[in-house]
Amino acid sequence: VITNGVYFVNPSPVAGFQIVTSMLWFTATCYALAIFRHRLFEVAPMARAVLFDYLGDPVLVFDRQGELADCNRAARILLGSSGPDPGALQTVLLLRFPQLPLQLMQAAFTLDDCIQDSFETERFWRMKTLPLTSGSSVIGCLVQLHDITSLKQGEQELRRAREVAEAASTAKSSFLANMSHEIRTPINAIIGMTELTLDSPLAQEQREHLERVKQSSESLLGVLNDVLDYSKIEAGKITLEEIDFELRDELDRTTGMLSHLAREKGLALETTVADGIPERLRGDPSKLRQVLTNLIGNAIKFTPEGRVSLSVHAETPSDAEEIELRFAVADTGIGIPLHKQDEIFETFTQADNSISRRYGGSGLGLAIVKSYVRLMGGRIAVRSEPGKGSTFLFTARFKAASGAPAGAGAKPERPERSGPAKVLVAEDIETNRLLIQKLLERRGHSVTVVNDGKAAVRALSSEAYDVVLLDVQMPGMDGLEAARIIRDPTSPVLRHDVPIIAVTAHAMSEDREHCLAAGMNGYLAKPVSTEQLYQMVERYAPAAGSGSEPSGSVPAAHAAGHLRDRLAARYFGDHELADTIARVFLDESPLLLRHLQDAVAAQDREAVRRHAHSLKSAAATVGAEK
Numbered sequence: 001v002i003t004n005g006v007y008f009v010n011p012s013p014v015a016g017f018q019i020v021t022s023m024l025w026f027t028a029t030c031y032a033l034a035i036f037r038h039r040l041f042e043v044a045p046m047a048r049a050v051l052f053d054y055l056g057d058p059v060l061v062f063d064r065q066g067e068l069a070d071c072n073r074a075a076r077i078l079l080g081s082s083g084p085d086p087g088a089l090q091t092v093l094l095l096r097f098p099q100l101p102l103q104l105m106q107a108a109f110t111l112d113d114c115i116q117d118s119f120e121t122e123r124f125w126r127m128k129t130l131p132l133t134s135g136s137s138v139i140g141c142l143v144q145l146h147d148i149t150s151l152k153q154g155e156q157e158l159r160r161a162r163e164v165a166e167a168a169s170t171a172k173s174s175f176l177a178n179m180s181h182e183i184r185t186p187i188n189a190i191i192g193m194t195e196l197t198l199d200s201p202l203a204q205e206q207r208e209h210l211e212r213v214k215q216s217s218e219s220l221l222g223v224l225n226d227v228l229d230y231s232k233i234e235a236g237k238i239t240l241e242e243i244d245f246e247l248r249d250e251l252d253r254t255t256g257m258l259s260h261l262a263r264e265k266g267l268a269l270e271t272t273v274a275d276g277i278p279e280r281l282r283g284d285p286s287k288l289r290q291v292l293t294n295l296i297g298n299a300i301k302f303t304p305e306g307r308v309s310l311s312v313h314a315e316t317p318s319d320a321e322e323i324e325l326r327f328a329v330a331d332t333g334i335g336i337p338l339h340k341q342d343e344i345f346e347t348f349t350q351a352d353n354s355i356s357r358r359y360g361g362s363g364l365g366l367a368i369v370k371s372y373v374r375l376m377g378g379r380i381a382v383r384s385e386p387g388k389g390s391t392f393l394f395t396a397r398f399k400a401a402s403g404a405p406a407g408a409g410a411k412p413e414r415p416e417r418s419g420p421a422k423v424l425v426a427e428d429i430e431t432n433r434l435l436i437q438k439l440l441e442r443r444g445h446s447v448t449v450v451n452d453g454k455a456a457v458r459a460l461s462s463e464a465y466d467v468v469l470l471d472v473q474m475p476g477m478d479g480l481e482a483a484r485i486i487r488d489p490t491s492p493v494l495r496h497d498v499p500i501i502a503v504t505a506h507a508m509s510e511d512r513e514h515c516l517a518a519g520m521n522g523y524l525a526k527p528v529s530t531e532q533l534y535q536m537v538e539r540y541a542p543a544a545g546s547g548s549e550p551s552g553s554v555p556a557a558h559a560a561g562h563l564r565d566r567l568a569a570r571y572f573g574d575h576e577l578a579d580t581i582a583r584v585f586l587d588e589s590p591l592l593l594r595h596l597q598d599a600v601a602a603q604d605r606e607a608v609r610r611h612a613h614s615l616k617s618a619a620a621t622v623g624a625e626k
Contacts, residue, residue, distance in 0.1 A: 060093070060143040061132075066101060068093065069140065078145070100127075100143075124152040172231070183224055185429055188527035190217045192435035195530060221527060227364065229290075233371045240375055244401040245285040247312075247325075248273060248609070254292045255310065261300050268307035269300075277314050279609065280401035281323065287372045288396060292327070294365045295392050299331035303389070306332030315395060323400065324378070328393045335386035345370045345380070369394075421466040421541040425449045426456035426482065427503070428474040432526075436469065436503070439530055440537065453482030461492040466541040469524075472504035472515065479504070480518040487519035499540035503528060589615065 052059065058075035062068055068090040071079075079092045093100065125145045132140040194214045198207065229238075255271055262269040292310065299308040308331045315324040336344060345366050373380045377397035384390035423445050427433045433449045440447045448465070450456050454477040456470065468486070470479035477485075483500050485491045501522040502515040512523045522536050592615040599607035 058145040062141045123149045184526040189431035191527045229368050240284040250285045270309040272311040274313045281398040282401050283398040295329040303331040303333030323398050326395050330391040332389040336384040421445045423447050424465040425469045427471045453477030464494045467499045469503050483518040
């Protein structure tokens with residue numbers, strides 16, 4: 001009645017709005033929410049129980065006394081029981097996971113640790129704990145176990161694979177070291193004895209044959225060096241030196257070494273250095289020289305006619321703290337197809353399979369170049385067109401030189417020589433002993449040779465020497481052990497500070513480190529060039545040599561004769577051309593030297609550099625760089 005009365009009266013101030021209808025809808029909604037909430041409270045615990053029971057990982061619930069209160073179905077399957085008795089389950093649990101009670105005692109809120117199951121097969125688990133709290137008090141602990149056996153097995157396999165790889169790398173390094181020693185030892189004798197023979201009077205045909213022997217030996221040595229360099233790069237054992245050097249001197253030295261190859265093929269070899277590039281830089285000149293030698297050597301090899309050029313430009317201002325230079329080696333050779341231009345920088349790859357048969361090479365050179373350029377903070381690229389030639393461009397970063405500039409008033413690198421050095425040579429290979437002895441005696445030094453480290457120690461105990469050359473690998477007492485005995489102040493050696501130079505066929509970087517660690521001062525890798533040998537001996541024996549011509553040395557007239565013979569061999573036996581070149585050099589060099597002396601007296605650094613370059617270039621033409 002009331003509802004009907006309200007309906008007909010309708011006191012709502014809003015026209016068309018029925019209060020009764022709205023009240024009925026509101027009441028119905030409240031009843032629906034109450035019914036839903038009642039059903040939700042019934043369903044939610046059931047849903048949580050089902051979710052807990054059907055989790056893939058075993059889950060365990062412990063009370064505050066550490067007793068198992070509940071677990072899910074995965075835990076019961078793991079423990080091999082389908083019964084609900086927590087006591088029986090806990091007994092099995094402790095047998096399978098004896099470390100579990102200790103883990104439960106940890107005070108950490110969450111513990112993530114590996115525990116090992118020793119039941120039947122070996123399995124690994126990751127355990128996570130979560131305290132159960134009521135208010136501020138802990139009433140229990142929930143533990144989740146996650147099977148990480150496959151992860152652990154993968155880690156073990158990776159560990160074993162790494163150990164196998166490390167063992168293989170060690171074996172490879174050992175093999176390469178032994179291979180280096182076994183190959184370099186005979187090559188040292190072949191090249192050294194060939195050079196000694198070439199310096200003696202020979203028939204033209206004999207000289208040509210020996211030149212071929214020397215070239216073939218040097219070619220074999222180049223392949224060996226490529227293999228060793230690539231091995232060191234692969235092992236990450238290549239590091240850069242940081243020393244001051246003259247850029248133009250390095251360029252001249254590199255092109256000078258390769259100029260005879262260009263002349264033999266009738267190629268022009270040109271070098272251009274842009275203005276504004278500092279004369280002195282700080283970096284690794286040997287790596288730069290190796291990159292340039294490889295690129296220019298390749299350019300000469302693959303260019304049948306035309307020219308090869310090297311140009312250098314600055315990418316940064318010359319007064320910058322770090323200087324970036326761009327080098328370009330261009331040729332007019334056979335070129336490289338476009339689809340092969342990226343591949344040639346990969347290992348054991350050449351532009352065409354026929355290249356290795358026709359031109360030779362190991363396929364490692366450009367891969368080594370690319371690695372060295374990256375070490376120097378640069379990048380390398382090639383532009384080429386078949387039949388028209390190639391241009392290899394690379395950049396390298398250097399620092400400004402920290403030392404005083406070379407020029408007028410600069411001190412010589414080595415002390416002036418005042419007399420012959422007394423040298424002891426320990427070498428087990430008779431050919432190498434004879435070679436080093438003859439080379440040093442030709443220089444005017446007094447040489448004693450022995451065949452092992454023990455004999456070297458005996459010799460040093462009875463007589464003092466200026467410098468000692470020790471082969472590293474010798475039967476009986478090797479060079480490293482002998483060096484340690486020499487440095488031992490309790491040994492009977494007369495001079496414990498005598499300079500010791502390692503002369504060895506081992507050419508790996510760690511070999512140098514072993515020699516220096518044993519107390520040696522210097523290191524020469526076989527095959528040793530004559531100039532390297534002289535420089536090293538005279539560096540560590542400052543009193544070596546003589547201001548006058550040493551006894552046993554070749555007189556000036558004979559030296560001029562040898563120079564003409566060497567020029568004749570270089571220019572295909574043309575003695576008339578050799579005589580002309582030698583005569584022009586002898587006439588021109590005094591004038592060049594006088595210009596250089598005048599520039600030094602005037603302290604004109606640019607003139608000193610220019611005249612020194614001219615004199616060096618003329619000397620290189622006749623093979624008289626040193």
